[in-house]
Amino acid sequence: MELGRVLVVDWVPPHGPWDDSLMFVFDGGILESRQLAGLHTADSELAGFRLATPAEAADLLRPYVWLRAKAALSALRQDASSYCESGRPQT
Numbered sequence: 001m002e003l004g005r006v007l008v009v010d011w012v013p014p015h016g017p018w019d020d021s022l023m024f025v026f027d028g029g030i031l032e033s034r035q036l037a038g039l040h041t042a043d044s045e046l047a048g049f050r051l052a053t054p055a056e057a058a059d060l061l062r063p064y065v066w067l068r069a070k071a072a073l074s075a076l077r078q079d080a081s082s083y084c085e086s087g088r089p090q091t
């Protein structure tokens with residue numbers, strides 16, 4: 001599968017013990033049933049994964065991660081890319 005375009009570049013300021021960082025969200029495309037069936041976690045850091053609707057994701061994700069995901073969904077719908085700071089699109 002080919003990597004899609006960049007949907008979001010999100011600058012996250014220093015917080016706690018971490019320096020500032022850039023988060024990149026790419027369009028991963030649409031997975032076919034056989035691809036979904038082959039997905040699995042690679043190490044013990046993750047207990048599992050699930051697919052979620054945007055409404056479910058808003059409840060499941062931490063607020064700052066949801067802001068980034070929401071910006072990515074908006075960029076996908078608008079066929080655009082977005083630069084964000086802490087998940088908030090900058091104009």
